[in-house]
Amino acid sequence: MPSPKARSSAARSGSVPCAGGNGRYEFVSLSRTPPPHLLQRQGSDPTAARLRASESPSRRRGSGSSTSSTGGQQLPEEDCMKLNPSFIGIALSSLLAIDLWLSKRLGVCACEDASWGSVRPLMKLVEISGHGIPWLAGAAYCLYKSDSAAGQEVMLNLLMALVLDLVLVGVMKAVVRRRRPAHNRMDMFATFSVDGYSFPSGHATRAAMCARFLLAHLVLAAPLRVLVLLWATFVGFSRVLLGRHHVTDVTFGFLMGYWQYNLVEMLWLSPVMLQSTIGQLQ
Numbered sequence: 001m002p003s004p005k006a007r008s009s010a011a012r013s014g015s016v017p018c019a020g021g022n023g024r025y026e027f028v029s030l031s032r033t034p035p036p037h038l039l040q041r042q043g044s045d046p047t048a049a050r051l052r053a054s055e056s057p058s059r060r061r062g063s064g065s066s067t068s069s070t071g072g073q074q075l076p077e078e079d080c081m082k083l084n085p086s087f088i089g090i091a092l093s094s095l096l097a098i099d100l101w102l103s104k105r106l107g108v109c110a111c112e113d114a115s116w117g118s119v120r121p122l123m124k125l126v127e128i129s130g131h132g133i134p135w136l137a138g139a140a141y142c143l144y145k146s147d148s149a150a151g152q153e154v155m156l157n158l159l160m161a162l163v164l165d166l167v168l169v170g171v172m173k174a175v176v177r178r179r180r181p182a183h184n185r186m187d188m189f190a191t192f193s194v195d196g197y198s199f200p201s202g203h204a205t206r207a208a209m210c211a212r213f214l215l216a217h218l219v220l221a222a223p224l225r226v227l228v229l230l231w232a233t234f235v236g237f238s239r240v241l242l243g244r245h246h247v248t249d250v251t252f253g254f255l256m257g258y259w260q261y262n263l264v265e266m267l268w269l270s271p272v273m274l275q276s277t278i279g280q281l282q
């Protein structure tokens with residue numbers, strides 16, 4: 001009988017252990033039709049039942065409702081789908097496996113005992129620099145202090161962009177509900193409940209969106225522009241180093257933040273709108 005590890009790696013690699021006719025376990029490729037004695041046994045064998053139970057809910061749903069013929073055997077249609085896994089399915093599973101492996105390897109500051117644990121405090125400073133609270137507070141303060149209409153307009157739109165970002169990321173996290181990496185220590189300050197989820201990285205979306213915003217609306221010297229880009233990149237990268245996120249959470253977060261800036265430009269609050277808004281507030 002194979003060890004549990006062998007069983008799980010076999011399941012991952014597309015072959016499943018089944019109880020053979022002589023009581024021994026055999027590995028059967030999912031891409032081949034199982035021998036008849038295995039097909040007969042699957043109905044009553046507890047191991048086969050357990051394996052079926054571990055299949056995806058979508059496969060379990062509607063089990064036994066329809067059948068198709070394969071080589072004279074009547075197979076449930078769901079099993080035929082299993083025998084022909086789609087190319088996109090395999091590509092996605094491979095990407096996810098690489099993502100998990102790479103994220104774990106790169107999470108070198110995930111705790112003090114990790115290989116780069118000594119730089120964790122520095123990484124946490126980078127984390128704070130991309131947190132929503134300092135950005136919201138900073139934008140609100142600049143809006144309050146700004147004495148030019150142009151400055152007020154930019155800061156109001158930055159505030160609107162930051163709120164939009166929080167809402168969109170919150171909705172996305174609540175829909176996808178991907179768990180954070182197992183090696184993450186949840187010691188972030190000021191989080192919403194959806195921040196228990198991982199996809200996408202809110203820091204990455206904010207960093208990408210704010211970097212585009214600053215580069216487009218502030219007159220900055222070339223070295224400062226480079227610094228803004230470096231900061232945004234580092235904020236994203238630090239999420240993986242801290243073990244907070246998978247690589248794909250951050251990659252998607254950057255893309256989403258980049259796209260969010262386009263949305264902000266589309267929804268841009270003009271001076272006319274600004275005056276009527278301020279008028280209503282007074």
Ligand SMILES: CC(C)=CCC/C(C)=C/COP(=O)(O)O
Binds near residue numbers: 136188190192195204
């Ligand atoms: C409380 C406020 C205003 C914002 C929460 C910011 C936050 C903690 C986001 C989570 O970021 P990651 O998804 O990158 O971990």
